[in-house]
Amino acid sequence: MEFLRPATWDEALAAKAEYPTALPIAGGTDVMVEMNFDVHRPSAILDLNRITELTQWSNDGGVVRLGASVPYARIIDELSGPLPGLALAAHTVGSPQIRNRGGVGGNLGAASPAGDSHPALLAAGRDVFVEAASVRGTRLIPIDDFYVGVKRNSLAADELIRAVHIPVADGPQQFSKIGTRNAMVIAVCAFGFALHPKDGTVGTGIGSAAPTPRRAVEAEEYLRGVLAERGLWESGDLLGTEVIQRFGELVKAAASPIDDVRGTADYRRHALAVMARRTLTWTWNDYSKQIRSAA
Amino acid sequence: MSARTIQGQKNLQNINQASKDGIGGSPLRPDGNLKVKGEFAYSSDMWHEDMLWGTALRSPHPRATILSVDISEALKVPGVYAVLTHQDIPGSKYYGLEIQDQPALAIDKVRYHGEAIALVAADHPETARRAVKKIKVEYEVLTPIVTEEQCLDPGTYGYVHEPHEYKSHAYGNICHEQRLVSGLGVTDEVRALADVIVSGDYEVGMQDQAFLGPESGLAVPAEDGGIDLYVATQWLHVDREQMAPVLDLPEEKVRLTLAGVGGAFGGREDISMQIHACLLAQHTGKPVKIVYARDESFYGHVHRHPARMHYEHGATRDGKLVFADCRIVLDGGAYASASPAVVGNAASLGHGPYVIPNVKMHAIALYSNNPSCGAMRGFGAVQAAFGYESQMDKLAAELGLDPVELRQLNTMSEGDYMPTGQQIDSPAPVADLLRRAKEMPLPPPLDTAHLDVRQLPGALSNTSHGEGIVRGVGYSVGIKNVGFSEGFDDYSTARVRLEVIGGEPVAMVHTAMAEVGQGGVTVHAQIARTELGVEQVTIHPANTEVGSAGSTSASRQTYMTGGAVKLAAEAVKRALIEKGRRRYGWTHDDITLAGGKVVSARSGALVSMVDLLGDEAIDLTREHHHRPTVPFDKETGQGFGHVQYTFCANRAVVDVDVELGLVKVVELTAVQDVGKALNPLSVVGQIQGGCTQALGLAVMEEIIVRDGKVRNASFTDYLIPTILDTPPIPVEILELPDPHAPYGLRGVGEAPTVSATPSIVAAIRNATGLALNRIPVRPEHLTTELPG
Structure with a gap:
């Protein structure tokens, strides 16, 4: 097994071009576990830990450009304001040790349906982009085009994830995850939700309940319609149980979960509906308070 | 009789002053700081000049005939020193704790998923693992015998061990059985004496010891032809007794030294890598180290017996027990391990710490193609306690009585008789333990005005901000024997x-x-x-x-x-x-x-x-030597079978998110009589640890087996409680001396593991109104089961 340790981003891209089957490693919180269990036996490991720019983020006021290796612990400490949904998701990742090492780039690279970041990234809107680079150049992959199958993403063999572009939150965001213990647990299922008052949309993200992380499109459309038709963005009035209930049902319908050792398909659907109702209620209550205090 | 009560840390300090580092004091353990700092040398840390690494090829099938094993390609891997099969074993090919029914390496057939078939020694662990993959095994895969129905119908489904291979009193696919009758037994006439009868079917999943230090050891061949083994185990001499015949060595040439043990809980009572490392060392003439990977550890040690139990209790209108009947079916898996002792405990302790005039019991352990089950903290008694304590709550509900009061009406005391006819001849303050558990102050109710998600079910997973949360309280008490029983010295x-x-x-x-x-x-x-x-x-x-x-x-x-x-x-x-x-x-x-x-x-x-x-x-x-005991009579279960009894009572307080089925144990109180606390700090630690392991069984810990295959051989999916799952565990200790025991002490480690699980389930029932007849309770049980 080759062990490649580039010092710069350009060297990393060159290495990935030369060894397209090389497995990138940053925090190692997923890669090393799989190797220890002999799930992967990669021909080469591409260690990105010397490339410090990957652990940096910037905020231009409208978009956060989050380096692929910024650890979850720093997302919680430094980005809870602009990226509240992702910060809540980061809270649920593994243990403190894992949160000190792991980052969103690893979640995206593994593209597991159970990755904790994904529902929050999907909920953050359609303007979330994965910045992928290769010796051929750089492209921005819309988050909706990124997840293509079970543990498969749309990266080309010579591409590396450099950063993720996430719009700064313009409304309340929430994230909920079901685990069968109260910490250090892989999601049985998870749900991310965000209100986007600026463009009058809402964002959803479903985790661990389909072959890929996915958006509950009909639920988003339904709610967008209700909020617009009833002037609720302006009034901040209560949504009413019927709307909340319907939204939960549509989220549930968007999932296609399976039975496995972590939970049953029926339970996952049920729990998604509950999480959808609750996160909608929490975010709307927050939004409503903002509107009223501004009025 | 002198009695003293220790409550919490305050009294521990007083004891320290009275007698600093002698008995009754709490000097700190010598390995404590080392373990916390990561400096303690565990068995997996050992190293020897020139040593080789051993590993095993394990069966992917729960039941198969081995048609051929071809090791030639594995032997060609550079760095490989030996590849062994059962044909290379110099001595006896079988071993076992109680019954020598387990081959050191599979012979012509495999009986469980993960059974070792061949061994490799190489100069690097990775080389050994690669070589294992080059061993070619041809299997004829057979349908595994895995359910109770299949096991009990060998005519249709076949035998796990052919009857002519039995080395014990096994028959059919029943490895061991014990019946018990006391009073008039349980007949229709006896049933007619009861005003109220409740019955239930209960199921216990397969718990794992989940020790963190994987099986490991170092075998060093000696100049005298013998072998020195440094190993993490629970009983050096019984390992040696099982190893020597396989290695074809006299016992004195098999010398064992304990290496640093990273937890045991019964899972190291059986042989794991001991014989394998020694066979490779004998064969190569070099030191051989074996360290299991985590998944191999889950395959390589026995688990807690899963159980299916049917209980029936009858009582008078005012709550006095009239009779109890029970059938306990324990799945022992492929090999006997400690199954006979587990059956003995289940049968003799399976009606709990209660005085019941008429009793019947039938306990069996099956042979199946599921993973082997054996010793784990509280064995036999843990499974049964979930059954009889669930029944006590059901009976109390039926009679409209307080569950603690119903228990207290029936609890045993010193001088009473076990269903085995054995008199309890030392303190048995069962009713008092329950009273004390009930009188401890309750934790404050959930402060809905100042919610902290970390205190709610789901914690930082952020599933509730107070919605759906219902509090429940449950009680239980349990009985466990101390020491080996049934005539064992x-x-x-x-x-x-x-x-x-x-x-x-x-x-x-x-x-x-x-x-x-x-x-x-x-x-x-x-x-x-x-x-x-x-x-x-x-x-x-x-x-x-x-x-x-x-x-x-x-x-x-x-x-x-x-x-x-x-x-x-x-x-x-x-x-x-x-x-x-x-x-x-x-x-x-x-x-x-x-x-x-x-x-x-x-x-x-x-x-x-x-x-x-x-x-x-x-x-x-x-x-x-403890005082002698005798085996239980096979049919009546009568006999002075146990050395000592130990009791613990618990109160559990839980918050349940009834919409999502998530549970947070808020507090788990334990009250236990320990006779004499030689080291009160350690005693409190043992009780808190035992309670935590019981909590794991109540709400999360289970080896999931489907068609004989283990589905979650990792700590990613075999979940044990984290600190966020572990509540404050206030402990109250009684010291009522047992006149038969050194210093009057009573064994401590298992009683809380027996008693605490049912209290947690009772609390969840209290919060949800659900029947919950299976543990561990999973979220989907709380969201799909109809109230019962």
């Missing part, structure tokens, strides 16, 4: 040496006791200090140079090996005083040892130990 040996080192009297304690975290090494030093009046005590490494210490299990080590240390220390004390009498002609009848001196109560210090000992050492070895 599990004696312990201790050697104590007293000599002058550096101008100070120093005692050395040498036993073969496996320190697996229970704190025995701390307690042995405390006993030596108290008995010999010295401060300095050295603990000799545990090895087979001294006689057996029995197993570190069955809550027995402080009782048995602690008792042996006491006997040996008393013998040394007598020898020293006798030496003084000969030299100085003392005629005092009040001589003892204290503060490094020989002292007379009336005359004061007579001579310092340093002066009396001079250059001479007093070095004596003693065995400690």
